[in-house]
Amino acid sequence: MADEATDGRRRAAGAPAAAKPPSRVRMSAAQRREQLISIGRQIFAERGFDATSIEEVASRAKVSKPVIYEHFGGKEGLYAVVVDREVRALLDRITTALTAGHPRELLEQAALALLTYIEEETSGFRVLVRESPLMAATGNFSSVMNDVGHQVEHILAAEFSTRGYDPKLAELYSQALVGMVALTGRWWLEVRKPRKETVAAHLVNLSWNGLSHLEAKPGLITRKRA
DSSP: OHHHHHHHHHHHTTOOOOOOOOOOOOOOHHHHHHHHHHHHHHHHHHHHHHHOOHHHHHHHHTSOHHHHHHHHSSHHHHHHHHHHHHHHHHHHHHHHHOOOSSHHHHHHHHHHHHHHHHHHOHHHHHHHHSOOTTSOTTSSHHHHHHHHHHHHHHHHHHHHHHHTOOGGGHHHHHHHHHHHHHHHHHHHHHHOOSOHHHHHHHHHHHHHHHHTTOOSSOOOHHHHHO
16 A cells, blocks of 8 residues: 555656566476576586586575476486486587598598587586596596597598508597597586687697508507517
């Protein structure tokens, strides 16, 4: 009543009535789910799984904890959804990038795809490289790189065959190459220099020029000396 009387006096004096606060737009279930995934992704990237709490996710989303339990069953469920999305996003980027026919160009494309993902989806990459004991072997950064390694393996096997090398060793070399790019990407995540194109060029320079002068049957120098 007091508020109505105040508004009445304002109108009588020619002053505009006090504006009513806008009503909050209610999210649909799908919109709320996407909001929670986005917020969870950011917090997991900042703190890691163990240090993230449902309370903080709920606080940032301005919802009660039961809402999160309703959508994901708990922190583990939310984390699993976030990681699964990032795994698929990164793998899609890399596999889509592999379009050229020449092996050197394919190496360049794979390296650039990973570095571009790190640059554009930094939070997602941070989530992936924070290993969690809760996740199975198929739900982390290592599994993504393993999948990429299998694709590179087929490329290397064909190249090895044409050059007279043992194609059975292609898996070993593919894992070594992908591991080199992945570890360099984790380093570049923090330093961000030189620019990604320069990083990719040097990675390919090391890997390609090394591959182009492979020994058919390499041995260890130290063992020869012994």
